[in-house]
């Protein structure tokens with residue numbers, strides 16, 4: 135059932151992952167084995183157990199074909215004294231909680247142990263882009279976090295674009311940050327890799343070989359000779375955006391409605407592919423693609439870095 139993706143010219147599999155999950159090991163509602171069973175039954179390929187300040191013994195869990203990643207959500211004090219929430223992935227099961235260390239030491243402790251760090255829900259936490267620029271060696275940021283929607287702070291697009299523009303080329307994941315029943319199955323990361331092994335998946339995460347989604351599916355994505363192209367499930371909004379006010383609109387609902395009386399009356403169209411030339415002289419440092427389907431669910435590509443030679447290669 136694993137979907138294929140043509141990812142920048144490479145034929146890869148896309149594996150559905152929830153990379154931020156809690157259980158009764160910390161403040162979640164379900165025991166970790168039950169969480170695993172629920173995600174497996176929903177068709178996920180990968181689950182990371184990331185309880186607050188504590189690992190789970192994932193090697194003792196019956197995963198039934200699901201790839202389980204040993205993780206921990208760590209909480210060092212961050213810039214301006216605000217508590218950080220960092221998702222540490224691929225740490226050993228006996229990894230000691232580094233949350234009492236200064237934040238950069240805590241991040242580096244994760245990396246020394248063979249892990250990777252992702253910035254969780256910055257909008258909910260109260261961080262601005264200058265704060266995030268202080269955090270070195272992260273591999274991604276959460277663009278969407280289901281469990282923070284209860285105060286309307288689930289989406290992190292603005293702060294993500296802000297740090298991209300400041301030069302921090304982080305890709306983004308979407309996660310459930312599962313605590314309670316309403317958190318399940320609303321935001322995930324499609325990891326594009328050859329095989330579903332811990333080594334291949336962690337390498338894909340390090341490379342930015344993934345996209346985040348709440349619904350839309352990307353079947354092909356490419357950028358070559360200044361031409362960006364994508365094939366996806368039908369979307370009502372399809373945009374390629376970059377630094378500042380730069381953007382190329384494939385489609386947004388009612389964007390071309392000329393008659394004010396027809397505004398909001400027209401049936402919104404859908405697009406399932408888009409090819410657009412990105413001007414060479416626009417001074418861009420990155421572009422990224424954002425999709426939204428009829429149900430209002432988003433997907434986000436990883437940013438394409440244009441700084442090196444302008445071709446994105």
Ligand SMILES: [Zn+2]
Pocket residue numbers: 207219254255
């Ligand atoms: Zn958190």
Ligand SMILES: [Zn+2]
Pocket residue numbers: 154155156207254311
């Ligand atoms: Zn969490």
